[in-house]
Amino acid sequence: MKIFIVHAHPEPRSFNGALTDTARRCLAEAGHALVVSDLYALGWNPRSDRANFTTVLDPGVFRQQQEEAHASAQDGFAADVRAELDKLLWCDALIFQFPLWWFSLPAMLKGWVDRVFAMGAVYGGGLWYDRGRFAGRRAMLSLTVGGPASMYRPDGLNGDIDRLLYPIQHGMLRFTGFDVLPPVIAWQPARVGDEARQAYLEQYRQRLLALATTTPLQFPSIDDYDPETFTLKTGVAA
Ligand SMILES: Cc1cc2nc3c(=O)[nH]c(=O)nc-3n(C[C@H](O)[C@H](O)[C@H](O)COP(=O)(O)OP(=O)(O)OC[C@H]3O[C@@H](n4cnc5c(N)ncnc54)[C@H](O)[C@@H]3O)c2cc1C
Structure with a gap:
């Protein structure tokens, strides 16, 4: 597979850095082609x-x-945008590697999108959701989170x-056509201890090796929506 990781963390020796280093090693060993855009190393302009x-x-x-x-x-794209577009159009699978910042993407990565x-x-001209430009390709979030998993359950403090x-997986990745795989999440890597961190790295390795076969998240098809109101047709489950 051709895999493209967009990596957004300011510190190479962070746990996010360790996750991307793991990806570099494991994907090379498995014979995949990998391109990484390390946004801080690139000096990416998010504006x-x-x-x-x-x-x-x-x-x-300006519109x-x-x-x-x-x-x-x-x-007519500037060279930095053109280069990223070319990587995006090249890949079979897109991965965003980032720490959860303010319940969302770091601004560097949001600015990349x-x-x-x-x-x-x-996107545009009828290319969206399951009719999108990237239909048939795969995307996945790999993120670290400061809090524990229990804090991010439906009944947890942070929700x-x-x-x-959802805004990332549905509003960005599914919107543009990707089949979105379940996210890989390393919960509170600064607090769990080295054994658990090694287990996170191994979990990520296994998920990378299963990129082509993992069942994607399920979203309704564009055909399930009324074309006038964009609401689900009667009888279709959300
Ligand atoms: C602006 C901002 C907003 C934030 N918003 C939120 C939020 O909304 N919700 C939330 O839950 N959290 C939030 N956080 C916390 C943030 O999500 C976590 O700090 C981050 O996810 C931790 O990942 P890291 O890569 O920075 O970890 P690091 O702190 O860099 O690393 C964690 C540990 O892993 C170790 N490590 C590094 N490399 C390896 C390796 N190869 N093997 C084993 N161990 C290694 C490090 O030494 C360290 O002990 C926020 C933080 C900031 C700065």
């Missing part, structure tokens, strides 16, 4: 604005999605982790 493009559709008012569609048609998931190149991850 989305006219610098995303070499083309200009409207010099008076990002219109500029994205124009740049898609004119090959804001700039790279461009209208025209990645259900699946609900927190």
